[in-house]
Amino acid sequence: MSTTPTRRLTVAQALVRFLSVQYTERDGVRHRLISGTWGIFGHGNVAGLGQALLEAGEDAMPFHQGRNEQSMVHAAVGYARQLNRLSAQAVTTSIGPGATNLVTGAALATINRLPVLLLPGDYFATRTADPLLQQLEHPVEADLSVNDTLRPVSRYFDRVTRPEALIPSALNAVRVLTDPVETGAVTLSLPQDVQAEAYDWPEEFFAERVWHVRRPAPDPYELAEAVAAVRAAERPLIVAGGGIHHSQAEEALKALVDATGIPVASTQAGKGSLRYDHPADLGGIGHTGTAVSDDLARTADLIIGVGTRYTDFTTASNTLFQNPDVRFLNLNIAAFDAHKLAARTLVCDARAGLTVLTEALSGHRVNSAYEAEYGVGKDRWEQVVDAAFTAADETAVPTQTQVLGALDSVVGDDDVIINAAGSLPGDLHKLWRARSPRQYHLEYGYSCMGYEIPAGIGVQQAAPDTPVWSLVGDGTYLMMPTEIVTAVQEGLPVNLVLIQNHGYASIGGLSESVGGERFGTPYRYRAADGTFTGDPLPVDLAANAASLGMDVLRAKTVGELRTALATARASDRPTCVYVETDPTPTAPPAEAWWDVPVAETATRESAVQAREEYDRQVADRRRHL
Secondary structure: OOOOOOEEHHHHHHHHHOOOOOEEEEOOOEEEOOEEEEEOOOOOOHHHHHHHHHHHHHHOOOOOOOOOOOHHHHHHHHHHHOOOOEEEEEEOOOOOHHHHHHHHHHHHHHHHOOOOOEEEOOOOOOOOOOOOOOOOOOOOOOOOOHHHOOOOOOEEEEOOOOOOHHHHHHHHHHHHHOOOOOOOEEEEEEEEEHHOOEEEEEHHHOOOEEOOOOOOOHHHHHHHHHHHHHHHHHOOOEEEEEEHHHOOOHHHHHHHHHHHOOOEEOOOOOOOOOOOOOOOOOOOOOOOOOOOHHHHHHOOOEEEEEOOOOOOHHHOOOOOOOOOOOEEEEEEEEEHHHHHOOOOEEOHHHHHHHHHHHHHOOOOOOHHHHHHHHHHHHHHHHHHHHHHOOOOOOOOOHHHHHHHHHHHHHOOOEEEEEEEEOHHHHHHHHOOOOOOOOOOOOOOOOOOOOOOHHHHHHHHOOOOOOEEEEEEEHHHHHOOOOHHHHHHHHHOOOOEEEEEEEEOOOHHHHHHHOOOOOOOEOOOOOOOOOOOOEEOOOOOOHHHHHOOOHHHHHHEOOOHHHHHHHOOOOOOOOEEEEEEEEEOOOOOOOOOOOOOOOOOOOHHHHHHHHHHHHHHOOOOOOOOO
């Protein structure tokens, strides 16, 4: 009788060993799936996963020390995005607050369809010690733990309460992580006693596995319908989403556009799908879009969405696409997204679909007058960008858009610009000139303050020879600066551009527009009436960054800023460029609306007027059926 060879390991040791031999493959190129593990240790994981990582060693599973559990997830997400979702990282935490700190990062990963493996500790499966330190006791659900908060924000969740249960759970976890439709945060909740429990594992569990990342081709019927729709359209417009980048479909998009002349407008996630100076690239679309993109969107008779989720910023809260005859054609690997806006669907991989669509449209091109029209609009918008980026006086305090202009003059084609929240996403979407597919790294699915610095670390890990710029305002910086210490520890030369404008500038502007009068948004002392309208707080964020180990360059003028940015780019150490900006608005106004409901009844005149404007705008909303 033959016996299956086994190896006796703890559950944690077996999981680390299993993860170390998982690979992805696409287009014949193989990548390690889990390239490293971030961790902060406590009593819920130190003797389990902590011991297993130590025993495995750096060759089998590199370890990265974090300072905040949410930040560790952000770093892993930045890493996965930079590598087109083909390689990812794991994050281990203790039980209790360490585990619940993962929730925001998990939501961000899942919303943005980016893979990350979460390995939080959990309470004793045997319940020999009950209640434990940090245990939530529920009166009617004894098997509930705080880790269950991760269920709604995970694409796959399992609590491994017995050693043998790890085998199907780990295989399912990797299946989801490598599935371009299903991917997102994956959580394996690991009771701390089970982590340390030994088991005789079949050797087959540790066999090297290569998970093929598929490129499904379009259905012939759907393709024929799509081709007919494109050929019939007089004013088609492509909306490029993040799926183009995930699929590495940029060249396929360019081939389609070069052949047909169909213009391209980009979502936040899709910007850079075409290089900014391509004649058909119109820049961002929607509430933070360019004038030329939004003007064409209002008159387009066919919107071709490629790899986009159609968030409210893209559709201007369903007020943007105003042509009475407009129809939608959505090319998306996820049927869930392809069916949005009652569209014709082309459910397939972005690169595979665009390639076949280009072949099927052979000989078709939009009217030359249409090309000339959007060409004029593009040229006009470039003049708007120039005006926003250019300072007449190099000795003046820069505005925020002039900060971007100075950065634009310094970066190379392959530098990566990272941002997520505040007023910068709108300015960047309208104005930034993306020069390569991965240069524009905006996290705007969850728009999470605090993402930028840890994501910069993840991107730098994924692309070690690439200059990386994390752009943050003072509000975002104060949320989560702690991973600066990690960048210093690991010698990662992330560049931080820290803009001081004394408060939540973006939400302050929004507050003013909806009748909130910037309530609760400035960072100022309380005045005699109790409001935050006194002098600015004497906070020195540059000194704070220096205290965490960064080199800091202070810039007071446009000229000094440009010099500081060039110095930072040439540095081999983590460097912060600190600048206090002139609050004078220099960004072009929004070209499309965004629905933020306004009080229907109020006594303050600002809110009454804001409601009147709201009622005018909301009248343009459409349901596309």
